Amino acid sequence: MIGKIIKAIKFKSKYHGLHLQQKVHNTFVSSPKKETYTDSEEYNKIIDHAVERSDINEHLTTIFNAGMASKPKLIVELGVRSGESTFVLEKVAKICDATLVSDDLDPCINPSKWKKSFFVQQDDITFAKDFPDFCTSNNINGKIDLLFIDTSHLYEHTVQEIDSWFPLLSDNFKVIFHDTNLRDVYYRNDGSMGLAWDNDRAVIRAIEEYYNTSFNERKDFTATIDGIQVTHYANCCGLTILEKVN
Ligand SMILES: C[S@@+](CC[C@H](N)C(=O)[O-])C[C@H]1O[C@@H](n2cnc3c(N)ncnc32)[C@H](O)[C@@H]1O
Structure with a gap:
């Protein structure tokens, strides 16, 4: 006691x-610097939004660019919370005329207004099992081009997410994990400090074990493993992108 x-x-x-x-x-x-505006109205909205510091703000334009490059037809977002990632992914979906399926255990506070978007309130491991039926009943081609994972950040759960969702990926997939460098204290590239929690490398460890390799998530890196390109950004709790190299 x-x-x-x-x-x-x-x-x-x-x-x-x-x-x-x-x-x-x-x-x-000093305050975060705004990126230079482009001729894309949607991208400029993300630039404006990304100056509000959060645990993910420095990755928002990266998620948009990676998402756009994958030319997705089907996007799945696991972990919605207040909708930072949804804000970006719905723009990718709109420009690419893709379907966006978002899932969270909790109710959705800021649902996407994109006409081809769905929100499912369910444990994501259970939802993966139901996903083929969900796609059939909603007339969706069930191969996922862009998978975004940002949920519990626990090791066992991340292993289950990889096992459950990776078989549902298309031949040309991209997977984006947030919180691959999660610690009590994290830093942004603008020099500011944020507070989170130490998950004992849970997310990056699950990825390492899947590819039977090891990474130093404290630094930015790129690597190619078994035909998969891995791009990692260490700042802002870490963002890791996996994509099939053709
Ligand atoms: C870090 S937040 C997501 C942040 C969001 N991606 C954003 O950018 O604003 C994590 C979310 O994962 C959800 N979550 C945790 N475990 C889950 C599970 N097993 N299935 C589905 N969602 C889960 C939580 O409810 C929480 O809303």
Whole structure:
């Protein structure tokens, strides 16, 4: 009992200490720089949105560019929360006239207005089993071109997501994982500091084990493994893109 109380006090003081450290640190960091506008109205909306710091803001334009390059017909988003990734993926879906299927355990706060979008409130492992039937009943070709995974960030669950969803990918797939460099403290490329939690390398470890390799997720890197190109960005909790090299 006493041990538990001491642990709770230590956790609380560490948490408060980190919050203070973050506040002081970010006071000395200038505001995020806006990327230069392009002639794409949709892309410019993402540029505007990406200046609001979050655990994913520095990856929003990367997700858009990677998504567009995959010319998707079917996009699946696992983990929606308040809709940062949905904001980007629905734009890719709209431009590519693709179907966007989003899934979360929790209700959707900001549903996509794109006409070919669906929200499913279900555990994503269960949904993967139902996915072929879901596609048949909604007249969707069930091969996934772009899969975005940003859910529990737990090891066992990520392993299950890979096992359940990878068999549903098309021949020309792209998979984007967020939080592949998740720690108590993370940094953005603009120098600012954010607070998250240490998941013991759960997401990147699950990817490493799937491809029987090892990565240093603390740094940006690209690698090619078994015909799959891996592109990793270490900032902002980490973003890792897997794509089939043809
Ligand atoms: C980090 S948030 C997603 C953030 C979102 N992608 C964004 O950019 O705003 C993680 C989400 O995953 C959802 N989640 C966790 N476990 C899940 C599961 N087993 N199946 C489906 N969703 C899950 C949570 O409810 C939460 O909304």
